[in-house]
Amino acid sequence: MAVLLTEQEISEALGDLAGWKHEGDALVKECEFANFVQAFAFMTRVAMRAEKIDHHPDWSNSYNRIHISLTSHDAGGLTSKDLALAAAINRELSK
């Protein structure tokens, strides 16, 4: 089972993860796009990344808005996989 991150590790990581917040057992982020096509195109890019690293977001979409929540369900909290996915999502957002 993956090792849970400490509070300090999470705090330090958030310094490099623009727009992410630590809420409960998850990292969360709100994203807004110009329209649905832009939002879903982003989701599609993230879906490819998530499948590749075998770690998937809990997310919702309403037209141009997306709410993303990352946690490691099997570990019961945040692990390095969540940090990796959050970083990958930020890279996709900057494209």
Place this chain on the structure above:
Amino acid sequence: MAVLLTEQEISEALGDLAGWKHEGDALVKECEFANFVQAFAFMTRVAMRAEKIDHHPDWSNSYNRIHISLTSHDAGGLTSKDLALAAAINRELSK
């Protein structure tokens, strides 16, 4: 502005819309797939349909599960657009 459906129109329509429930101002459906790839492939097909008819779902995804909620925000409730999208989603589910 689109015309809101009556309770009777909604009830009659639900008879032809397998798996949909009327909750508040929305039609909702839960879908489960074999894995994330199957779930997201379905979402992608629905996204194309939604964009084509310019009516978009509020939906969330967690790995192989998808929760869909349809309503006409501009009309403040359910309209014929929601029935059309629900039917399109069911057609995609049956493929």
